[in-house]
Amino acid sequence: MSYDFTSIEKKWQEYWDLHGTYRTSDEPSKKKLFVLDMFPYPSGAGLHVGHPEGYTATDIFTRFQRLNGVNVLHPMGWDAFGLPAERYAMQTNIHPSVTTDQNISTFRRQIKMLGLSYDWEREVNTTDPGYYRWTQWIFLQIYGSWYDHRAKRARPVTDLIAEFAQSGTSKLDLGLYGGNAEQRPFTAAEWNGMTEPQRQAVLREFRLAYVAEIPVNWCEGLGTVLANEEVDEWVEKGYTVERKPMRQWMMRITAYSERLLEDAATLDWPASTVEMQKNWIGRSEGAELDFALADRPERLRVFTTRPDTIFGATYMVLAPEHPMVDLLTVPERKEEVERYRKAASLKSELDRGIDKEKTGVFTGGYAVNPANGKRIPVWIADYVLMGYGFGAIMAVPAHDERDWDFAKKFGLEIVEVVRSPHDVREKVHTETDGPCVNSSNAEVSIDGMTYDDAFRTIVGWFESKQLGRKRVNFKLRDWLFSRQRYWGEPIPIIHWEDGTMSTVPESELPLVLPNLAKFQPSGTTESPLALAAEWVQVTDPATGRKGRRETNTMPQWAGSSWYYLRYIDPRNTETFCSLEKQRYWLPVDLYVGGAEHAVLHLMYARFWHKVLFDLGHVTTAEPFMKLRHQGTILGENNKKMSKSLGNVVNPDDVVKEYGADALRLFEMFMGPLEEMKPWSTKGVEGVFRFLNRVWRLYLTEEDAVNPVIGDAVPSPELLRVYHQTVKKVTEDVPALRFNTAIAQMMIFINEAYRQERLPRSMMEDFLIVLAPFAPHIAEELRSRLGGAGSLFTSCAWVPYDASLTVADTVEVVAQVNGKIRAKFTAPLDTPEAELKALAMAEPNMRAHVDGKTVVKEIIVKNKLVNLVVK
């Protein structure tokens, strides 16, 4: 019979399911590996061929490791909250959980159809209340924490409250808290005298999860805010997105900037991904400096990386949203300033970036350059961003490109303070290599110094006057955590009528989503949850006071920020993941997923993990030790697969036509895992032919074992190729080089076809080598040869003998002046002198050497003879 992949694959998938072949248990005595795939969002479209790429890679790796006796945790689950299901519900009023469950069923069926060796008993689903109970619990842990910069870790807010009651803020560096408006200091007595709402307002500036009024991307049509990276997609679909200040939940990921950056260096991740995270965090060393205002007592704080150019600061610029704008604006400029602020507020930071032409208006106010005492004008301009530093800069037009452009446009003074090779009024000079000039006052001089000395000297001078200090700043912003959506985890917070808020008690978790009949946006800026009146309204049973539940929900990133932990202990109802199990399974040893998650998902998950680590809830500082991305699979026409281009390949069709083993094999044979590569139907046919060749090598048309296979001594060639094959696969699989491993297996099969006799034991062992790649056909052929049970539970990976991988003769190259003139065969390890003699015996070598002088001989054993002649 021919290779009937459909029934074979069905048979073995049922067998594995029935026998729990891939069930994993905790076995602390055994070596463990945690092999993780990025879990999918179960969309209505089903699996596409991009999914099986990463999944197959980890599956081969997993099966290989298991055959080598390693206890492998390899689970799968669903990142199932998300906008598509909710949008569908808006149109149909079908509850998103219904569509979500349907989509999950499709995905599960498709994934099982590929013969992937997941332990399905550990399946997780972010929309399951039993799961999101713990997502909410983690939120409460984060809400209940603050970052202690002295200890460089998160601690419970209760510790902070105790500290305030005892010593107020005296032991804290308040410059590191409170964002742009620095937290005001207070004493223990003042704290103890505060009302509860006052205390909550103070604590808000410290908590790792907090509410803030910030400008967000509001999409009226969708009735929700959008993350920056989501905006383009919806604008393209015709929705309008506006900037709007709204009350939002934030996560203080910025507290972890330094640690996220430092620890990234310890990870075995693609260099480009680590680099992206570095850039995203954007660490820069500089100084914070206070400028006095000319006619007022207040001070204006700026961040600069070029304190060495302070003497050249000829004006200042505030972000339009800066809180001191009103104070600085003189009455006659009020109107113009207001108009500019209004216009700027409607533009997103994205829009501001697009138009590089500088704009801005003068406030009429002045500050004083602390270095030279000069009155300098204060402007507002949207090239200064409120979200970075202090939202204000000292402008040094001679040595900063942006300031130069601005000064040129508005006719502001440009003063050279770092020696430049040209007139700085003609061209900006941003290099730091020249000496400082025009940079001295009665107390300090940095003239003649270059950057490092000038930096140290001037910052020291500021420090001595208590007007500034060294400071590290980060580009990273806090994480906008709330969405005005129904289909997400409810945030377990209650807002009371007295203005305070409290958390939903742990014992009441999960706080389950109410059932809605309609899923339309609320019509206000609140989520559809606001329409569930009974759910929203709460009364404190103890005091009778009334409150409203938080109606915002969490973003899709929430559930995916910790799912890998739940796999370790998926059914635990006492805790999200027991420490004991973590100690065995953490960290994730291999994580494979798309590069599109290089920053966001991987940064958020690292952040949550670190908070949980600080609080003692997880056992490692980092979640994912080794990360690899699978490359994008393009359509046959070398373009990104998309419905509109009609080049989408459906795994169902491929499996139907060629089988799962062929699909798996082809996805791995296309090229290196991480590379982008185009789909090729011809390529699938190629590996399908290979599987057929394997089948026919083992079995005759009549379904009997091929009579060629029996008691036989292998030929030297076959023996060598066999050991080469086992060696290559054994080395390539852990390194995730599947394409070359498959090529080597093809070489073995080609060699086997040349043989008149094939040793049975060798042919049995080859099936074990093939099994991680094409598990169904391997199981079937093994059972046809008389093997009982499953290969994966009955067999161990096969050894190879390195000494048998080399032939006893080698082909040696004879070169003259580096050019190949002849090739000859010589016994392995022929001495160099003999190699030379053999080379010289080649007629064509004589032709190139005779009559010339040999000036140098290079002889590399088993490789080449190279004669340099003149």
Next chain:
RNA sequence: GCCGAAGUGGUGAAAUUGGUAGACACGCAGGACUCAAAAUCCUGUUCCCCUUAAAGGAGUGUCGGUUCGAGUCCGACCUUCGGCACCA
């Protein structure tokens, strides 16, 4: 503009430490089997010159360098892809 990765036959690719460039596939060409086709099997297949073979020449994005020898190391540049984009 800045940061990162990559450029090898007609195509996907291989060559892990500087040592036979193009393994393994796809495609194509020729042949065997067949009444025929499909499937299968065999042979060939980097390019140029040549009737063929031998021999020769060129060749891993471009130009240059180091070396007996460079896809691999160094320098400059070009192209493609990914990311960031007024971050003071």
